[in-house]
Amino acid sequence: MVLGSFTFAEWFVLVQHELLLFAAAFFALGMIDEFALDCTYVWMRLTGRIATPRLKEGDPEAITSLAGPAAVFIPTWREEAVIGPTLVHMLDVWPQPEVTIYVGCYRNDPYTMAAVIAATRGDPRVRLVIHGEDGPTSKADCLNRLYWALEEDEVRSGQKASMVVLHDAEDMVDPAALSLLDQALWHAQFVQLPVLALPQHRSPWIGSHYSDEFAESHGKALVVRDALGAAIPGAGVGCGIARNALAALAAREGGSPFARESLTEDYELGLKIAQAGGRGRFIRVRGCDGRLIATRAFFPTGRDESVRQKTRWMHGIALQGWDRLGWDRKPVDLWMQLRDRRGPLAAILLVLAYSLLVCAAISMMLSELHIVALPAVSPLLSALLWLNLFGVAMRFLMRACFTAREYGWRQGLIAIPRTFVSNIIAIMAGRRALIAYIKTLRGAPVIWDKTEHWDHPALLKTVDKAGA
Template identity: 35%
Template sequence: MSWMVDAFATYLYGMKVIAIALAIAMLISGIDDLFIDIIYWFRRIKRAFTVYRRHKHMDYRELYKPDEKALAIMVPAWNETGVIGHMAELAATTLDYENYHIFVGTYPNDPDTQRDVDEVCVRFPNVHKVICARPGPTSKADCLNNILDAITQFERSANFTFSGFILHDAEDVISPMELRLFNYLVDRKDLIQIPVYPFERKWTHFTSMSYIDEFAELHGKDVPVREAIAGQVPSAGVGTCFSRRAIMALLADGDGIAFDVQSLTEDYDIGFRLKAKGMTEIFVRFPVIPDDYDSRKKAFLQRTRSANVICVREYFPDTFSTAVRQKSRWIIGIVFQGFKTHKWSSSLTLNYFLWRDRKGAISNFLSFTAMIVMIQLVLLLIYQRLWPDAWQFLSIFSGSQWLTTLLWLNLGLMINRIFQRVIFVTVYYGLKQGLLSILRLFWGNLINFTANWRALKQVIQHGDPRRVAWDKTTHDFPSVTGNNRALKPLGQILIEQGAINQTQLQDALIHRMPGLRLGGTLIYRQVITAQQLAAALAEQSGVSAESIDAWQIPEALIKLMPDSVALHYAVLPLRIEDGTLILASESAIDPVSLAALGRKMDKPVRYIIAPRGQVVVGLRHWYARKRQNDERSLLQKAVQRRWLSAEQAEIIWSNFVPRQLLFAEILISLGDIDMAAMNSLLLRYERSDLALGEFLVEQGVISAETLNYALELQHQLQVSMPTLLQQAGISEEQLQQLERENA
């Protein structure tokens, strides 16, 4: 038995040596963290007594002042079936912005995700599928490079450029004002990062809830201090916006390759590359406080400004193994790959934060080992106090006053660390989660410790950290609406409704008339009526069809809708039902445009499909920038003079209306501009006094020859009222008299 006692005493001595090394290392790390705390609170107090006494906090309404610039959202997608549709739907219904496009990177060997994205693209014209050149899964950086290449191709085909390029994952929930914020800053800043705040789960989900503790402190305190001291911001990989200048510089730097394909944390890497090029980076905590916020239920001690910042929300991994995989990837990318790629620089402040990034590889081991030592000492103390006739051993701290002092210092630093974390979790999530963060400390340390071992093992196995393969982490997505619904082909609907047969459909598809889509071709050839087309389009869009008379719309309702809005979206206001504005359109309105209409009209909106031409003639009558002769009035005057009967006038009008079409439809049908690009161009056109064709030529979107061809085609396809009147027997002299009276 004595030899066991001697062995245990030797073990305790070894534990004392380890405890001394741990205490010294933890003191250094603790002082480092304390320095960040002091800087943060000093700056905050100083700004409270200086800057914010002279200036009020910027109101979020300032974000609406700049015109909407075109923004591209880049989303890598590997095995993301069922997620992209939710993201697009949530973005369309919640984003307070319209001029954006989502580019989704898929892989040739992932047909399920491709099929899902195809269905989404049908419903959302601003969503574009990108197929990567190589089978997946490649690195996220490789997928982003493929997306960037597709964006540049889209820019060339659409003849316009994006001002900002935004990183997001498929499972991200984007704040409604995020794009407004990026739009406001992208002309002045080259990298813009907003906070990430994970969604809460039940308190028993310790793994995913440990993320809210880490991100609340990291994006509440550490990154703002980093930006203030070093002027450098690490991208979080989501909620990051790059200016066009930054992307072009990265493309030039990499000879056409912007993101490092061998990096597991390409976002972290880019922050340093842009900083080295002298570009400006900013971390933005911008609150948007709703007018009714005071009446909402809030968590105890949740701070209003902190809890309403524009941020990215998402669910993080909820199992131990997935969290370890994700964090080990971060460690390999930031610590091992980062050390090999980014050596120590000439800037002391930047080197200091490089040290803080890399010390995690050591501090994760230290904190976990310290916990193991502490648990053993506590168990030993319990044994000696409660076990009868227990062996009594001297404390490993006996006779070492300096070690005891060191441990007391570390205890104080640890209490400060816990206190700081509780504060930053509380201000966003409330006191309950702030206190629960104390319970999650051990579990979070265990995850980080295991992730460190896994990262170290992978680096040793591969011999080079840059050879470690991308290990994608799976996420959850919050539930929004139901399943995505792909649009049924219009021809199939017309066949099912008995309007046409298969032979007529094939003939129309093969011999489609220039400047007209399928429905227009069928109407022009008198295969179907405008009412039949409207019924088919209504079924395709999931709305109702309704014939309208634009001249019967109350003028007060017409004045409710600005000219620019009516002409941009090609809609007419019909009526208001239970507070909802009912609009008439001749084609489907995509969810992004419908949400924008609701914002611009400041009320809920829904739409019906009107037969072809009814909205067009209504727009010309009520909203046209250059008013022409009123064709309806011309026809009525002919009836009043008894040159035509009422029945003849009705027939002429029914022939005239379906043959009226918008110039934009001809351009889209010809393939000169696609629908997504046209939507972006029309946003800019709202501020122009030119005719649409002249504006497009001025912008370099189409040539003067294309404009002339499209106008000539419109003239050929449309039928004029004077022509129909002459065909009905009205003489040239009578027609001139009618036009003079109608002028």
């Protein structure tokens, strides 16, 4: 078959070569970005600007005392399988009488309400808040209902809370986390603690690939972000907000501090507080036994559930965030926003990269059969390919090292092939996020497209190294 003066095979090889140059250039930009973050982390680690302190053994103030009343918000929708263990564990490891746990349930979700009542057994530190609408609306809407309940309680008691802590129904909190947040909020308005996604033996690839991502993100990226003084986004769990900062945000937003129309209201929360002049911090501290003080949880084990969850993250952070938060003028914040919002572009480039691998194999086969001659590789393309190869090797090394630090060397090695699982899920989520974003532009409502949770770390007799 001849197309103009070229055969189909010649056109195929030519297009494949040009697309390879295009993809290699954009991948090189991403590799330079990652390399810059790696170098910043290593330099700050060597110079002492980044460190992970340990609590002193037997220090009662670091474990039990609070500066004032604390409110914990847990929004729920059909979480009867995990909310009970979460509350039992939380009430056990956080014995402080100053804590009130606000659990938001919808009026058409009796099973979750029953699980909350059964687990708490009348403990006065738990406040069951019933939403007046049928669920699910949105997570932010449920959080706003909890905020209004807190305001009502403060009026009745005449005493204001000093901080509000956000958690999800499936979280296993650390015993020292509450007091650590309390102390950190003496000098900040928003504080985020690390999240550890525990490896799951029954889902070593899909469910456990979150372990690798969070180990690197919350072990390096957010650490550098904090050290550089950039705004800290919220992860939705293990984050504390100063009560006065939340009240100021609510006043600016018409009484609702959490953006109901946002899919990632937790991510926006930290950035909005920073935009208002508040200080955000990311705190990594280890207990006296070496464990990382973090929120531990199991993440989705199924492909569809994982894609849905990452669709929501990508849609809310990368696409909605562009519209809702705009772009910051501070260079370091602009850098971090570009990193946060590159998800859809990265998904497109991953599709292109995997497609080019197939095309390259076909081109080589055509060349071996003497059907077409391959074009010469230019010095520019050669340099870009070598740069990308080095960058990929560095990504594998970094991912393995940060995963191994939290979960052991076996998980660190498995993290390398799990990167491909992460990429495939990102590609699928990117397509869905783009479609969902276009629908919202046409007026589609934002709903709580949450993932189901069935397992809880507190129910296991033993957990991996990170949960010990």
